[in-house]
Amino acid sequence: MAGRQTAIVTGAGRGIGRAVAELLARDGYRTMLVDVDAEVAEASAAALRSAGLDALGHGLDIRDRMGARALVALLGSVDVLVNNAAIASDMVAVMNLTQERLREMMDINLRGTFTLSQEVIAAMPSGGRIVNIASRGYLGGAGASHYVASKAGVVGLTRAMAVELRWDGINVNCVAPGMVDTRMMASFTDEMRQKLARREPRGHAASPGELADVIAFLASPEAVFVNGQVLLTDGGKNLGIPPL
Template sequence: MMAHMMGTSTKEVAFVTGGASGIGRATVEKLACDGFHVVVVDRNADAVEATVAHLSGLGLSATGAAVDVCDRQAICDTLDAQQRVDVVVCAAGIYTPRHFDEIDDEAFRRTLDVNLLGVFIIAQEGARRMAPGGRIVTVSSRGALGGRGFADYVASKAGVIGLTRAMAIELRAKQISVNSIAPGFTDTPMTRTMPADQYAAAVALEPSGAAAAPSDIAHAIAFFASADTRFITGQTLFVDGGKSLGGLGI
């Protein structure tokens, strides 16, 4: 667990999984700028430390925890290290391009573990610690609509959308909102692991001819993380430059 950087007694506390890179890192910076104390949750200890140091250097309030999202006890310890839990953002995820007939059971389970079980664990434990008015934001994907070359990822993200709706129904009596952001193709370290020609081909399919920036997604996450939008629940917002609308002639 990283050292506490600034007092949080008067600040709402937001936990962001996958918070040390890509969309997660952009989200922790946005939420910290919005006045939250942010807890950066990521399995990469060096990246967590660097992210917390960066935020601290900007005069923002942050701590970090190097844990695996599938480790329930570590997640509980991370949540309990703070005086309050106001927001949980579930941004951790993995993606490995594979053709359908190349995905084995182990790979499929690992994708579901990180992308779906990892969301369930911190959302469930976070909700148990939230007062009325708490907010949970999951990160699904436009990929939940389907696609080729990543069936395990599609299944996991479709599961996140279903889980989001189910949690919203069960938690509305506690006045805890649960919503999902479904990003389109975004320029992140994860997508940059694609071969250059595949990355370029994916970008070419975007209506704007460009991938989203992580900050584009972070601003949408911050919308649902705000106390001002707590009356919205069970919704999935596609942030994909309009590609999910279709009508592109491709």
């Protein structure tokens, strides 16, 4: 890499975001770990610094435009943005979904991704890379219409941004994971985990590190000719799954 590039990873206090941030830092990026929990972000960054890596922690609600603007001003220039921060939700039938729950999901998962992206793009040079994290859930699913809609929005946003920004030399891609072993699975019973594992072609959920490898590739200069793509990383489950 010619010179040290800067990367922002959101939702980087734990899980996929934390794994991506560590991998980018090990690849030589000056890495900003962003999380809504500032203490968690700084603790994760401190752990990376103790390993000799260039990492900073920063607390930010990605919906906060002025906070996003201040973060970008602090860094000066941003070469890579990984929009990983998001929320999931308990299952709820579409007829029982409230306006409030729908609004919160769309507000964080879609508007938050849009807001931070817009601020970062203003400070992103030609050759910049944006990787949005959606979910295989954007394909559809019962009991999660608000989550599905928010992640389908991220996919659409990715494609639209890629069409516009390609002329500025900025690539925008999207990763759509299947089941990943993060704290979002913490509330699952052992029985539910076993049932879900039987639906996985690999027999188990992906680890955050396995997803980080894919995301880091799309964030790399080597992926210069990959643009506007939605990469399903679910072990092939999107090809058809057996019933529970």
